[in-house]
Amino acid sequence: MGAGEVDEQQARAALARIARGDERALEELYRLYAPAVLAFASARLPDREAAEEVAADAWLGCWRAAPAFRGDSRVLTWLLGIVKRQAYVRMRRVRPLEYPLDDEAASLADRADGPLEVLAAQAGADEIMATLDALPCELAETVRLAWLHELPYAEIAQVTDVPVGTVKSRVSRARALLQKTLGRRI
Template sequence: MDAGGGVRRRAREDDGSLLARVAQGDTTALNEIYARYGGPLFSFLFRLSGDRGTAEEILQDTLLAVWRSAGSFQKRSSVSTWLFGVARRQAHNRLRGVPPPVAAEPYDDLDPMPGPEELAVSGDRVQAALVRLPLPQREVVVLAFLNDLSHQEIAEVLGIPVGTVKSRLHHARATLRGCLDERMA
C-alpha cells in the first residue's frame, strides 16, 4: 500500500509485535491472533474438555484473558507457547473438579486437512480413552501429539520440568494402551 509497508507489513507481522498491539488495545491484532491460533487452541481445549461447547466457552475465556494480559507477555517463551499456557489456565479454571463429559465431535471446518496425529486420535475408541486420562496426562498428550509441541515447550506451557512432561507422557501412553486393549477385547 505505502512505501513503508503499511498493510503489507502488518500482513506479515510477527507474533510478538501482534501481541504488543493487543496490549495497546488493538482489536484487529486480537482478531489476527485468533485467526492464527484459534484452530490449534480450540483443538487443544476440545481434547482437554471432551466437549465442543465447553471448548468454545474456554476459548472465549482465553481470548478475553489474552486481551487483558497481553501486556504481561515477557518474551521468555514464544507467543504460541504463552497462548497455550493462557488456554490451559482457563481450562483448569473451568474444569477443576469436573469430570470430562462424553466426547463430542470437534469443528469440522477448523483444519480442512488434519494431520496423521489428528486422524489417529480422532477415532471414537481413542477419543473415549483420551477423556479417561487424568487432566495432567491428557494435556501433555494433546500438546505433544496434536499440537506438536516439543517436551521443552510443553514444560513451559504447563510450568513443570521436562522430566515431568516425559513421565506424564509415559504414564499416559500406558493408560491409553490399556484402555484401547480393553476396548478391543
C-alpha cells in the same frame, strides 16, 4: 523458513500490536490460533458451550495480558497457559459430569497428519479418543499438547507447570498405556 516460523513471527508482531491497543492485531492472532485455543479448551471442559466461553475469556485475557508477554515461549504456549488458567477457574465453579468426545474428535479430523491422526487412520477416531480419555487427566493433557498441538516438551512443561522430565515420563507412560490398550506400536 517453515510455516510455523512465519506464524510465530506473525503472532509475535500481532501480540506486540495488541499490547499497544490494536484491535485488528487481536483479530489477526485469533485467525492464527482460534482452532488451537478452542481445541485445548474443549479437551479440558465438559461441553462445547463451556469450551467456547473459556476460549472467549482467554482471548479477553490475551488482550489484557499482551503487555506482559516476555517472549520466553512461543505465543501459542503463552495463549494455552491463559486457556488453562481460565478452564481451571471455570472448573472450580462448575464440576463436570462427563466429557463428550464428539467435538474433539471432529477437531482432530481437521488437522494435518500428526501422531493422533495416524493412530486414528489405524484404529478409528472413536477408539483413539475413548482410549485417550480413559487415561489419567494429566497424561491425556500432556499427550494432546505433544501430539495434537505439537508443542515441544519445554513448552508443555510451561503450560502444565511441571518439569520437562515429568512431561517426558507422562508421554512415555501414556504411549505405553495406549499401546497396551490398542494393541499397536505407537
